[in-house]
């Protein structure tokens with residue numbers, strides 16, 4: 189949600205900032221802006237509504253804003269519509285201080301009232317503008333002191349990039365509860381909301397902790413606490429491949445990331461430095477739990493948002509089914525406000541691709557405050573949730589850029605299967621033979637996903653028929669219901685086709701009245717024990733005019749009587765079928781969106797990391 193970047197060094201800042209913003213556009217893309225300090229200490233800037241390319245054109249690739257230091261921003265509007273006035277950077281009245289912000293200032297109304305009484309004029313509807321005026325109010329020539337004074341007075345979350353025209357050799361950055369990394373190479377220093385923005389220039393990064401301040405110069409880097417004490421920080425070397433964050437010949441990141449699912453699954457099963465499948469057993473070192481502790485688990489709470497919540501729903505079926513531990517799954521935005529009852533013996537698991545999601549992070553804090561250590565299943569290494577959780581089990585999906593998640597979701601499923609199998613093994617709720625079968629099945633998933641991806645042309649042809657669809661329904665029972673939820677989300681978020689998921693047995697309690705001649709109903713029918721029941725629900729909707737697409741296991745031929753179109757998935761056990769059934773559903777959503785000409789990687793109104801509640 190909003191991306192910030194900054195650069196100071198030997199090179200022209202504006203083109204570097206534009207390049208960084210391009211890599212952060214997934215965080216927000218309704219407007220953009222940058223401010224540069226020129227050689228003679230003059231602060232110049234440009235802002236534009238719309239995608240980053242508008243700013244790029246307006247500044248001729250940055251060449252119209254000369255200077256070696258600057259900050260930039262790509263926005264996802266929270267306070268005020270996308271407009272030039274609301275776009276960042278924001279300035280003090282004299283335009284000598286500029287600030288870019290990712291986060292939300294919660295007490296901005298009180299602060300704005302106070303500043304207005306003191307004669308400050310506001311030009312935007314944003315919460316950020318108060319920061320520019322507060323910096324102005326306290327500024328007496330010492331940027332560090334001014335920033336800490338402001339930090340003591342603002343509430344909320346922020347990652348800020350700040351420049352002062354009378355300190356043209358420095359840029360400042362500070363964070364609280366919003367992500368911020370600082371990087372360095374021989375030619376300069378960088379700030380960004382996320383590593384890919386600087387990967388082209390450096391792999392040496394510093395993760396800025398809450399309420400720390402960074403002062404960047406062309407060839408120096410200093411970190412300070414809120415008490416203005418200088419801090420020693422160790423850099424982290426980023427070891428992922430820079431190409432991982434590039435499209436690599438695919439039309440969209442989403443398509444590329446769907447194709448990376450086999451790899452994401454393999455890496456999550458067998459991380460290079462620490463395989464989780466060893467000697468026919470499952471070893472999850474980061475769980476750091478003895479067999480006695482695993483046996484003592486009485487309940488599991490899984491908390492997450494969006495697709496990660498859907499992965500958690502699948503997790504519930506597999507953990508309850510295999511390990512016989514009761515699992516409660518919550519949306520983080522609900523969990524954090526309902527004073528949840530977490531009882532002795534509970535294990536709390538939060539799931540997050542970005543590791544930044546505000547509600548999930550708060551759910552984590554809440555559980556910790558109740559005395560329960562939290563296991564985070566996280567994709568972004570070093571992210572807030574990864575750092576703050578008591579234990580972290582990484583999904584090794586690599587950087588995910590498309591706003592709609594695919595490979596990270598698939599990796600989350602794998603992490604949950606591994607936990608379920610581990611718990612089941614230790615608690616003796618599965619036989620040795622069945623455990624062996626599960627181990628074989630889970631290792632077959634990458635190849636099976638690959639096979640399903642090969643059917644993309646067929647799915648594209650089918651999807652093309654639904655480009656004009658108004659409503660699409662997804663139904664399923666048991667674990668298939670979790671896949672139905674994720675399938676419906678994929679379709680609606682990228683193609684803007686209204687879609688809903690229902691537990692198949694629930695349809696006739698109201699929703700069936702929406703079925704009209706030709707309405708597409710997708711039935712997920714991979715759970716053999718529930719198969720006939722789902723087929724009955726298919727017959728019910730088909731007889732009311734629905735066009736029924738079925739996704740079922742290889743060999744289920746008789747389903748053709750109840751379905752108009754059938755997609756078969758390769759054979760696996762009932763717990764892991766979700767990993768396969770979701771693949772054609774992702775492809776379907778992708779091709780409907782492609783056919784409609786939607787902006788697939790950056791759907792309207794969305795952002796990749798939801799750092800506000």
Ligand code: F6R
Pocket residue numbers: 493494495496497539540541542543544545548591592593677678681796797798
């Ligand atoms: C949907 C999607 C979102 C995220 C949700 C949680 O395709 O990507 O629903 O799953 O915003 O995000 P993370 O996993 O980063 O906490």
